Amino acid sequence: MSARDILFEIGMEEIPAGFIAPALEYMQQTMEKWLTQSRIDFTSLQTCATPRRLTIIAHHVAATGANVEQELLGPAQSVAYDASGALTKAGEGFLRGKGLQPSDAYLKETPKGTYLAAMKREQGLDTATALPEFFTQLVLNFPFKKSMRWGTRKIRFARPIKHFILLWGNDVLPMNIEGIVSGRTTFGHRFLGASSIEITSAADYATQLEKEYVIVDIARRQEMIRQGCAAIAAQMNGTVVGGESLTALTANLVEYPVAVMGSFEEKFRELPDELLITSMREHQKYFALQGADGTLLPAFITISNMPIDDTSAIRQGNERVLRARLSDAFFYYAEDQKAPLASRLAALEKVVFQEQLGTVGEKVSRIRGNGYAIGKLAGLNDEQLADVDQIALLAKCDLTTGMVYEFPELQGIMGREYARKEGYKPVVAAGVNEHWAPRFAGDNVASSLEAAVVSMADKLDTIVGCFGVGLLPSGSYDPYALRRQSLGVLHTLAHHEIDVPLGDLIRVALDNLTTKLTRNTEIVFDDVLNFTTQRARVFFEKNVGFDYDVVDAVFSTGFSSVITVRHKLDALSYLKSRDDYRSVIETFRRAGNIVPADFSAAVDTTLCLLDVEKALLAAVQSAAPNVHTACQGGRYDEVFAVVLQLKPTVDAFFDGVMVMDKDEALKRNRLALLSSVMALFSEVADFRKLVIE
Structure with a gap:
């Protein structure tokens, strides 16, 4: 039998617009998976929808699934059969588990010996026979975020289902879910189209509906x-x-x-x-x-x-x-506008931010404290610090306005407008709105440094506060959007090039939350630092675009500030772009891998007997001050320049000595030499984490 098209339509009452795209994605993924697993060939799948119908069309679908034969090996002959040649429980269990009979079994010679074997044959599905049950299960398992029951039916769906169309080529296939029976009849436009349209085939579906004022594409x-x-x-x-x-x-x-x-x-x-x-x-x-x-x-x-x-x-x-x-x-x-924006501070004392963390008014006080401390760390002058405090003071005031109550989407925007009308400085008025930024993935960060400081002060208060009272995010639980807020802090630090250790920022927020915490302060600090460090890995890999192994190599040496890490990543990425990168990294990975993880010993110069040992020791001693100075100045490209200079000397060392010498003292000293090489770069990257393809 030749291939045919499949048309399946669910006709229903108007579905919410936001439900349509996920519904079509579910239909396509589910049908594609089923056809593939059933070994039923098809050329393509097409989905279409309107508010009153969800449709999937499969083109040129084979009439049957492919047959398969698979030889299965079971236990060895000595385990599968007893001395009399009868199947043992192990042999019977193998066949039973595969859905086979004893008559299907035979012995097969393999390089490892003689084993029980059986040929499992599986007949391909008849497509037309299998489709009604497939689509029944598809309908019953729709993953709508909200669904309903209607009438006396137990079936749940986003909106009441009116009909199904299930066509195999030009033929209707029978399908029945609680009295809703499949056919070929659908409806046109609610006001202008026919109330009953007989769909002839998948090929004519769109054309027939368009004549009745329905565009399904x-x-x-x-x-x-x-x-x-x-x-x-x-x-x-x-x-x-x-x-x-x-x-x-x-x-x-x-x-x-x-x-x-x-x-x-x-x-x-x-x-x-x-x-x-x-x-x-x-x-x-x-x-x-x-x-x-x-x-x-x-x-x-x-x-x-x-x-x-x-x-x-x-x-x-x-x-x-x-x-x-x-x-x-x-x-x-x-x-x-009849009340000054700042006069609304009192009303914020009656608005609960979080039960354990207090009111929004209390949060404003903490934001002001955080803002001043972070501003000082970021190097703001007195005028800028005064603007930071003004922004923090006004930041949440518009939450109690009638306009934001009526239009919640305008929080921040209305605060900015009211602040402008009251004559506040432009940087302050803009900051009242921008302190919310970034609000979502891809959003811009605050444009001014003053607003950026308040933004971080606010977000860090939320992050540290939630961790401090045990509201830790999990895979499916993050009601205060702590992941998004952490990324917001990281984006802000990177955009404004604020070179402040992340740990210092967390300490600032902790200091202003001491009366609210229900968990040990140091445990909270470690948890927040680890959480934010993991977000930073995601930020640099997914958002900035660094290779995952480069990120892994740099983060394995510790995390300080976003700017410091960015400079290290830039320098290592440049090294990775060199034509001789593979050779360079192989040398230093070898050096790192040969030294045991718990090894610790100083180099004994009297045991450096060979010229290559003396040369490596001299090169390390000469490079150490320069590497230290470069690291202190954040000039990590200079550190990797030392890597390139050292490579020939390290290669010569490996060529000229047996590191794992039988003489324990020589072996230990040579490991100490290699350890001193790797210590030069331990602040920048762990070369063992780099991947060479």
């Missing part, structure tokens, strides 16, 4: 949205604000996207741009429009699900909704 809906928005923006001599994430979201809210322009009153442009964008984007899923001068236009684009000629009713309805929301924002914006 998500990528095509996204492109329609881009083109519609671009056309409106061109009419307005502006550009679209919203980006690809909003395009992807709105594409999963509609079945036939149509871009419709609306407008809002000029008075609302008095509100901050971020507020207008947030209100339109987050709450209404509207695209904002920006003029050539960078200011927002009093207009927006909504994506309608109604491909009709007259969209005036759609425009007016959306304008009414937006007007109501912006009117609320306008009210809160005016009300908030």
Whole structure:
């Protein structure tokens, strides 16, 4: 029988937009795995969806899975058979475990002797017969983050299921889950399409639905949205604000996207741009429009699900909704400014940050203390320190404003706007917002050094505080986002080149948390340092892009400051880029590997009898002061220059002596010589960790 296409559609009530991408990924991965494991050939898988259907199409699927034969070896003959030639319990157990019968067994000669053997033959699946059960299990095991039951059914799904389509070529395959029976019938657009469409095949699926105002290809809906928005923006001599994430979201809210322009009153442009964008984007899923001068236009684009000629009713309805929301924002914006930002500090004493760590007001006090100490370590002058304190004082004040209560996404942004209006210095006003940065992976760090210090002061208080009261993150538990906050600290240190040991920063936060800790201070310090060091490994490997073995080699010598480690990684990466890198590292890895881990001995110059021993000792003694000075100055490229200079001498040593000499004294002295070589670079990298491909 020739290969056929498979079409499987789940028709349902409208599913949340955010559920669609994970659902399609699950469907594709599950079906691909099943087809592969079942040895059923296919050419490709395609997924598509709208808010009311999830669909997967498999192209050119074989009618049967491939048959397999596999010879299995069991116990040796002496173990599998007794003296009379009957199977022993060991022999019977082997066959039973493989699903075989005694008649399947035979003896096989191998280089290791005679063994019990059997040929296991497995018939390939009949695809059409197996598909209904496969798709039944696929539906029953959907990993939605939220699901429901409806009616009297026990099945759970994101939204009530209306129908299944299961086509094998042009034929319907029978499938039944609690009375929901498969067929070939689906529905078109909720308002404009037919309520019943008979799908003939996978090849005709998209075309048949498009005739009923349903575009099943998500990528095509996204492109329609881009083109519609671009056309409106061109009419307005502006550009679209919203980006690809909003395009992807709105594409999963509609079945036939149509871009419709609306407008809002000029008075609302008095509100901050971020507020207008947030209100339109987050709450209404509207695209904002920006003029050539960078200011927002009093207009927006909504994506309608109604491909009709007259969209005036759609425009007016959306304008009414937006007007109501912006009117609320306008009210809160005016009300908030009746009280100075700093006057809201008292209200923060009633806002709990964490039960054991106290209120947000207490946290602000700790941030101020941390900020001053970190600022001093970072070399800030008195004026900068005063700005740090001002930022820390105001940083959380907007949390009690009506605007942030109504629009939580605007925390920090509203604090910045209110601080500007009250006449605070630009660096302070900007810092009130930027102290939250980086908020997520890929976000920018605070632009000013003052805001960066407050950002670290805040994040370190959270990290150390949580560790101090036993709220340690695990693989599945990190409610205070300590991993993200640790990476935020590391990003900030690297961006602003703040060369302060991480341990010193942790001590600062510990000193301001002494009355809150429920765990031993030194244990907390070690835990936080180890946790942050592990995040630093991830940061330098995944975020910065250093090779994993280079990171391993440098971190194996200890972790001090982000900047120091960065300089070491840069220097070692440059060494690795050299054409002679392999030869150089082989030499020093050999030196490191031959010295036992617990070895400790000083070189006895009187036992350096051979010229190559004397030469190596002289080279080490000559290099040591230069290496020490270079390390002190952070000039690690100079340290690796010494590596290159030493290589010929170390090679000559290996060629000229037997390190593991029978004479114990000579052997010990030669190991001490090699140990002194490796000690030169022990502050920079462990060459034994480097990988040579």
